[in-house]
Amino acid sequence: MARERATALLLDLDGVLRRFDPAVAAGVEREYGLADGVLTEIAMQWGRLQPVLTGQVSHDDWVSSVAEALAEPAGGPDRARAAVQQWQRYRGEVDTEVLDFVREVRGAGIKVGLATNATDLLDADLATLGLTGELDVVVNSSTLGVHKPAPDYFQAACAALATPPARVLFVDDEDWAVRGARAAGLSAHRWGGHADLRYLRAALAS
Incomplete structure (x- = not known):
């Protein structure tokens, strides 16, 4: 049976609308004598990351825990804090081609949400990146208390868009998130880059 046409778009932020230059973290690691990739490795350890993504601890608490874990390899707590603060000052960059697509879709009367x-x-x-007001809804796991790929997350996102799941097209660069969206009844596409915009336009066309 053919799927219903999508009438709302739900986009991931990191890896889709925002990108990070890995050279920034690499430069901080070199400056502070840290192993390549250690900042991301420590920050993304699930036991440390999951509480901040569900609003159990603040961003500042999470950053402090990363610095504590880096104290020994950085040569002391002060150097670790300085390294993490320098790394965190970089908030990424907007993918302007994706943003242009978001504006095009919204201009056509289709709701666009950030998930x-x-x-x-x-x-x-979002304010730093100039994205405030560029999306109809923003669905943040730390506000909801539940994160992708949980069904409750996608149900909340669809409710925020006031659109049934079968009518929502979700785009993410992670397979596990795409699988979770499909399990929740959404159409979902794994983002592979700007070449995918042609497909997304066709999927949203009336």
Whole structure:
């Protein structure tokens, strides 16, 4: 049976609308004598990351825990804090081609939502990136208390869009998130880059 046409779009933030230059973290690691990739490795350890993504701890608490874990390899707590603070000052960059697509879709009368596993810094990040007001709804895991790929997360996102799941097209760069969206009844596409925009336009066309 053919799927219903999507009438709303739900986008992931990191890896789709925002990108991070890995050279920034690499530069901090070199400056502080840290192993390549250690900042991301420690920050993304699930036991440390999951509480901040569900609003149990603040972004600042999470950053402090990363610095504590880095104290020994960085040569002391002060150097670790300085390294993490320098790393965190970089908030990424907007993918302008994706943003142009978002504006095009909204201009056609289609709602666009942001669906992201994020910390309580999200609103500040969106302001820093110039994205405030560029989306119809923002669904933040740390506000909801549940993260992708949980069904409750996607149900909340669809409710925020006032659109049934079968009518929502979700785009994410992670397979596990795409699988979770499909399990929740959404159409979902794994983002592979700008070449995918042609497909997304066709999927949203009336």
